[in-house]
Amino acid sequence: GENVEQHPSTLSVQEGDSAVIKCTYSDSASNYFPWYKQELGKRPQLIIDIRSNVGEKKDQRIAVTLNKTAKHFSLHITETQPEDSAVYFCAASGGSNYKLTFGKGTLLTVNP
């Protein structure tokens, strides 16, 4: 089955800096790659996603890139703000299998 590795497990940045979280996946059939943000005590919320026919997608300060050949995808957050502090999860699913396989999460701390 699919296996998703996520790095780093923790990331601390200064406000205004950029943050990058990287994930790799194992199943070449995977074609959908969402990113979720989970604030303390709250539910995971989808912040951005990318499908395998696209190499990059941006939404304001957030961008995701996908390298299908290398089977890795990354989340980029620019101009970080304290409210970006949360746990971020990457995930992958694909083909006829709608099951989402998650990475173990990255705790991002943005220091004011």
Added chain:
Amino acid sequence: KAGVTQTPRYLIKTRGQQVTLSCSPISGHRSVSWYQQTPGQGLQFLFEYFSETQRNKGNFPGRFSGRQFSNSRSEMNVSTLELGDSALYLCASSFLTDPNQYFGPGTRLLVL
């Protein structure tokens, strides 16, 4: 539309007991997935139901079971509870073949 709801929000049980958790998806969503979230293991997929049929299953023992009703509401049951079953149980719903999943607030289960 109302979001995904889960009941109860908190539960305390003792080892050996069983528990049933409920999830009501967003109106019109027919797929419901269940996840176990623990600090060490992140989000682990339990199973997914679509139109009352289990479509995918994760690597959990048979003590974990689920079902889906004709109105798409879903329940999961854990029998013979163990201490290690203490976790946040999240359900997520999605619309037809759209892989975007929307999470409920979760049920926090504590097994003593």
